[in-house]
Amino acid sequence: MIKRLIKKEIIRQKKVINLIPSENYVSKNVLAALGSPLTNKYAEGRSHRRYYFGNEVVDRLEDEVKRLVYEVFKISPKKYGVNVQSYSGSIANLASYVGSVGIGGRILAMSLEHGGHLTHGHDVSMTGKLFKFKHYGVGRDGLIDYNEVARSACDFKPQLIVCGATAYPRKLDFKKFRKIANSVGALLMADISHIAGLVVVRVHPSPFSYADIITTTTQKTLRGPRGAIIISKLQVSGDRGQVINLTDQIDKTVFPGLQGGPQMHTIAAIGVCLEEALRPNFKKYAKQIVANAKELATELKRLGFKIITGGTDNHLMLMDVTPLGLTGKQAGERLERAGIIVNKNMIPYDTRKPWDPSGIRLGTPAVTTQCMKEKEMVKIARKIKKILLK
Numbered sequence: 001m002i003k004r005l006i007k008k009e010i011i012r013q014k015k016v017i018n019l020i021p022s023e024n025y026v027s028k029n030v031l032a033a034l035g036s037p038l039t040n041k042y043a044e045g046r047s048h049r050r051y052y053f054g055n056e057v058v059d060r061l062e063d064e065v066k067r068l069v070y071e072v073f074k075i076s077p078k079k080y081g082v083n084v085q086s087y088s089g090s091i092a093n094l095a096s097y098v099g100s101v102g103i104g105g106r107i108l109a110m111s112l113e114h115g116g117h118l119t120h121g122h123d124v125s126m127t128g129k130l131f132k133f134k135h136y137g138v139g140r141d142g143l144i145d146y147n148e149v150a151r152s153a154c155d156f157k158p159q160l161i162v163c164g165a166t167a168y169p170r171k172l173d174f175k176k177f178r179k180i181a182n183s184v185g186a187l188l189m190a191d192i193s194h195i196a197g198l199v200v201v202r203v204h205p206s207p208f209s210y211a212d213i214i215t216t217t218t219q220k221t222l223r224g225p226r227g228a229i230i231i232s233k234l235q236v237s238g239d240r241g242q243v244i245n246l247t248d249q250i251d252k253t254v255f256p257g258l259q260g261g262p263q264m265h266t267i268a269a270i271g272v273c274l275e276e277a278l279r280p281n282f283k284k285y286a287k288q289i290v291a292n293a294k295e296l297a298t299e300l301k302r303l304g305f306k307i308i309t310g311g312t313d314n315h316l317m318l319m320d321v322t323p324l325g326l327t328g329k330q331a332g333e334r335l336e337r338a339g340i341i342v343n344k345n346m347i348p349y350d351t352r353k354p355w356d357p358s359g360i361r362l363g364t365p366a367v368t369t370q371c372m373k374e375k376e377m378v379k380i381a382r383k384i385k386k387i388l389l390k
């Protein structure tokens with residue numbers, strides 16, 4: 001039965017036009033690593049300091065994957081430490097909060113309603129229950145208002161500021177966030193889960209000169225398995241001027257704080273996707289993701305749709321579907337029946353609720369993996385119009 005369902009899902013994935021910005025299609029080699037006997041190995045602990053024996057291969061493997069992280073993101077092991085063991089982006093974020101400010105710490109982040117992720121302190125997320133969060137959002141134009149972020153930081157005096165989003169179509173100004181963090185003596189964390197692949201080839205600015213902690217999932221624009229990477233400064237100064245090894249604190253939170261044995265098959269698959277990201281054609285791929293998103297947004301706008309902020313700088317866009325007399329749920333269902341897969345999404349200042357919001361979110365990483373280019377984006381936009389306006 002399970003085998004049959006897997007086959008059905010393979011067919012579904014091939015049949016649809018997948019515009020979910022957080023999904024992608026991994027290579028055969030990433031899949032092979034995920035399905036490899038590395039899944040049989042228990043390796044609790046850090047590499048070379050494990051609680052089980054028989055680690056001569058997995059220690060080398062984890063070391064190599066970490067080395068690839070330094071190479072891909074062009075960072076120095078003298079400045080940053082790397083953790084590749086978190087089971088997911090959510091765990092990576094939780095571990096980064098606990099490891100940097102501790103439970104109960106004060107964190108300023110983007111609200112879910114304006115583009116942030118659940119793990120940026122939403123009430124229903126454990127992050128919202130374990131820490132004191134204050135949220136910033138976007139202005140009526142859909143853009144982050146850095147003056148408002150600065151004011152919120154000044155009022156709230158956070159110990160950590162999180163930048164990064166799950167539904168923000170414009171470039172993030174890491175330099176401005178750093179300045180704001182400095183003004184209140186806060187650490188800065190960049191959650192680049194969505195844009196990591198774009199950061200690798202610099203079609204989105206890099207946070208590395210500015211952030212103390214960088215988290216990312218590996219399954220989105222990075223085109224790897226479902227997993228996460230945490231990169232953190234080896235040394236930061238604490239509020240009493242003491243030197244803190246952030247990496248060490250975060251590592252201890254991942255294991256034994258939150259997890260048991262790392263999933264070595266996933267870590268291997270992260271390594272494979274990083275090797276792929278080093279190839280020249282990955283640069284072409286990441287550039288094409290953005291070119292495709294810009295074309296899709298432009299054509300949708302030309303066809304009369306309301307695109308939040310009027311377009312995109314990255315791989316995703318938000319569309320307000322209420323002018324069509326539809327809700328996000330209705331629009332998403334209609335598109336699904338016609339073979340186009342999106343997700344329903346809140347838009348800034350939404351008067352509707354997350355389960356049936358006013359918008360849909362569309363993105364181009366998966367269709368770009370399928371070698372689609374601008375020409376296909378125009379066709380997809382026209383198909384969307386036909387489906388939603390009928």
Ligand SMILES: Cc1ncc(COP(=O)(O)O)c(C=O)c1O
Pocket residue numbers: 022088089090091093117119164165166191192193194217226227
């Ligand atoms: C910005 C951001 N952070 C964190 C996560 C959480 O990742 P995961 O689903 O792997 O837990 C996501 C996932 O969509 C995300 O978009």
